[in-house]
Ligand SMILES: Nc1ncnc2c1ncn2[C@@H]1O[C@H](COP(=O)(O)OP(=O)(O)O)[C@@H](O)[C@H]1O
Ligand SMILES: Nc1ncnc2c1ncn2[C@@H]1O[C@H](COP(=O)(O)OP(=O)(O)O)[C@@H](O)[C@H]1O
């Protein structure tokens with residue numbers, strides 16, 4: 170369903186150029202959930218933006234559902250949608266929930282808007298009372314539910330999730346992760362989930378790739394992650410540091426280039 | 427006998443708003459020694475307002491009251507504003523949750539740290555660079571000359587920590603100081619704080635929403651809900667919490683080695699807000 174081969178992304182030119190994604194390859198089967206982990210700046214969001222058609226300059230090959238993508242191609246909203254970390258930034262502050270959810274339908278010329286909006290709200294666990302609220306009248310978790318509902322309006326096959334619960338309290342995170350697992354089953358979605366939280370990835374994904382400085386360090390299945398038996402030293406250090414504070418681990422931290 | 431660093435009794439923070447009174451902190455009491463005290467709880471539970479009240483930095487229309495508020499034997503409630511301000515930034519420092527708002531936007535980062543050092547002369551620049559290196563900033567010479575808007579969130583947090591540690595305070599209040607940092611950098615920054623408590627006898631109030639982190643880093647933990655402490659625990663025993671709120675938060679965390687399909691979500695009980 171997702172196929173990425175030798176993807177390279179550079180920002181800027183000349184001496185100040187940044188090689189943000191380096192020769193990245195991976196593929197995700199239909200209905201599978203694939204995780205991308207790595208520290209900030211490792212290129213995770215950039216990979217997602219390429220697949221969402223939001224990043225116009227890249228080289229390599231990328232395909233979704235067998236359809237090759239080009240660097241300057243328009244996004245394919247009926248095939249792929251993206252959900253961002255900060256739902257406040259992705260929802261227009263002066264548009265009601267109703268408008269946020271109707272818009273994708275209207276742009277695509279899809280009718281039957283009212284019932285579809287109500288079904289979408291119910292699908293993410295929000296009652297009809299939420300339909301005419303504004304984003305500032307919603308909690309963080311409710312906003313993220315609306316953002317997910319909006320992403321699902323056009324019934325895409327692929328959902329790209331960029332740190333979808335990083336800004337939420339843990340109890341709300343649990344609700345959103347449960348929701349995403351349920352929606353994945355109900356709609357047969359293929360998920361590509363970016364997170365810096367290894368436990369979130371372990372909970373949500375079948376397989377994952379670890380990124381460092383733009384490149385994939387290693388790929389593994391979730392059982393390997395759960396056993397905490399990665400192949401690479403970089404991943405081992407990441408796992409150790411995620412276990413909480415430890416004086417000796419802190420002293421032994423090294424930088425990997 | 428060792429004098430406590432801070433004694434707080436029945437601390438309250440109220441906001442009088444047009445739609446009513448918001449009780450942000452409702453009767454908080456604790457005594458702090460030269461230790462690492464964690465404060466955990468969900469957003470809105472009153473963690474930041476507790477830290478700010480100790481520093482007299484509650485924004486209007488917030489009102490602070492307490493039966494007792496004593497720092498190293500000095501009564502903070504009767505102290506005049508000037509004395510209180512002198513304490514702040516010298517003996518008591520706070521790393522604010524959002525570094526962007528607590529750094530001066532029109533002053534270079536290095537100059538701000540130099541000012542916090544209250545030093546002059548040729549040695550100051552070197553001490554600033556050392557302070558930046560201590561918080562694992564790789565290129566301190568370059569960072570010295572940057573303005574706050576030119577640094578990332580994680581870098582801003584480290585700059586704030588460097589700045590707040592510069593005057594060697596007796597008490598550091600750190601409000602989510604490592605939330606924007608990668609786990610490896612977070613560990614290194616915590617090790618710096620750990621050293622200051624162990625070697626210099628600094629007291630640390632470590633505010634965080636990350637229960638596992640606090641359990642592994644602190645000595646003692648206060649769990650806040652709705653402006654109150656619902657449970658106090660030895661950090662090592664956090665997993666053995668008995669309050670349903672604390673248990674609920676711990677249960678809702680996904681863990682690397684568990685295979686639960688569905689994560690339990692928190693069911694809030696109005697009784698948690700009562701005494
Ligand atoms: N539009 C852009 N222009 C310039 N640099 C960018 C842009 N987007 C991302 N970058 C840089 O590319 C690198 C990878 O960024 P990103 O994909 O956002 O990382 P991650 O999501 O893993 O934190 C970072 O160094 C980032 O600063
Ligand atoms: N200016 C204000 N007016 C009214 N209520 C406020 C104001 N500032 C903060 N509060 C309230 O104080 C409570 C505690 O806030 P805070 O201490 O920042 O929580 P935390 O740091 O635990 O997330 C919140 O419920 C918030 O709504």
Ligand SMILES: [Mg+2]
Pocket residue numbers: 213214215331
């Ligand atoms: Mg990102």
Ligand SMILES: [Mg+2]
Pocket residue numbers: 473474475523601
């Ligand atoms: Mg706070």
